[in-house]
Amino acid sequence: MNDTPLLDYAPLAAALQRFADERDWQRFHTPRNLMLALTGEVGELAEIFQWKSDAECARLADDPAAWMHLNEELADVLLYLVRLAGVLGVDLDHAVRDKLAKNALKYPAPPAR
Amino acid sequence: MNDTPLLDYAPLAAALQRFADERDWQRFHTPRNLMLALTGEVGELAEIFQWKSDAECARLADDPAAWMHLNEELADVLLYLVRLAGVLGVDLDHAVRDKLAKNALKYPAPPAR
Amino acid sequence: MNDTPLLDYAPLAAALQRFADERDWQRFHTPRNLMLALTGEVGELAEIFQWKSDAECARLADDPAAWMHLNEELADVLLYLVRLAGVLGVDLDHAVRDKLAKNALKYPAPPAR
């Protein structure tokens, strides 16, 4: 496994923990609740793409309201994912480095030509 | 919006880009394809929790095989999310800082007692 | 496989087809678009349950607005599922009978005591 960190999200995890603490939301943040909330946000993200062609998806940045909406939904998925990993005690940097190492073995790159 | 970065994922985004480039996978990595792949991984993550109690979820770390599986599925969701943001040109650090600022306005913290 | 029909949804499939035809929506109803729309509706359904206890879920019928919302989201998931099967040419009655027969082999019932 690669030893170089690929992801530093400690400030984000801490901000989410503080946000939950200040509102006494820890009691709601069980793994199963957060999994359902993550599913909800993934659904909202999917709705952005559902009736669009690839070309229309590539032009989302041209419409300020659509672009802001896209940014918000991507953020929401990430926020719940980081929170879910946090309450489970999973280190996402470690997890992605491990997974990428496995993927590299599973899907070897063809030799450069 | 907070000016302090909450997330540094540039090395991860670069690793994913390189991984796709080496395998000539960019042509598959359209936003809609990646959205469907993200949905697939979220489904695999949900399956981990589907028949478990909260107490069983809290003990996932005690079973090495279950823990590795959990780490892999969380990683897969993150990998596709980062890749999706990448092909769309969204800066996830910017997006989450913006979203957290909005959340703080929407859900004000009660005064400390 | 069981030969007795378990599901008659021909009137629903026909109603959805007519609804799409009248609005010239067939061109949007590709399998991938419908899959993304189904994901969106599943997300909306998940949001209903995300912060609720099992006891609160069991009392959804007591709140007329929550009950109507639940009915609508369950309906939306079913509508897109039927439409998706329709454009793919899958017979859902045949598919569920076949799957239940496989499930019965995979998970044999314990002998009645």
Place this chain on the structure above:
Amino acid sequence: MNDTPLLDYAPLAAALQRFADERDWQRFHTPRNLMLALTGEVGELAEIFQWKSDAECARLADDPAAWMHLNEELADVLLYLVRLAGVLGVDLDHAVRDKLAKNALKYPAPPAR
């Protein structure tokens, strides 16, 4: 709301109830567990489409193994949806008729030309 039934799934709901009863699975079939299981199956369905073009999706019936897999995943989504509605006490025929009536008001058909 339309008074004509669009969907008769009573035999399917009864078969699922009996299947759960025979295996003493009712205790696992809470709304939240079933919602997570539904999410898992939707993910498996999405994986079928993730790297395929619309043209490739239209040819799924030409590959017997792919076709069987598609049928199974569509069936699994439907089975958990029917079971979820069942434990919640929702009548899916009533729910879809009500929702289609609302959709007809929300999206009026253009006049026939």
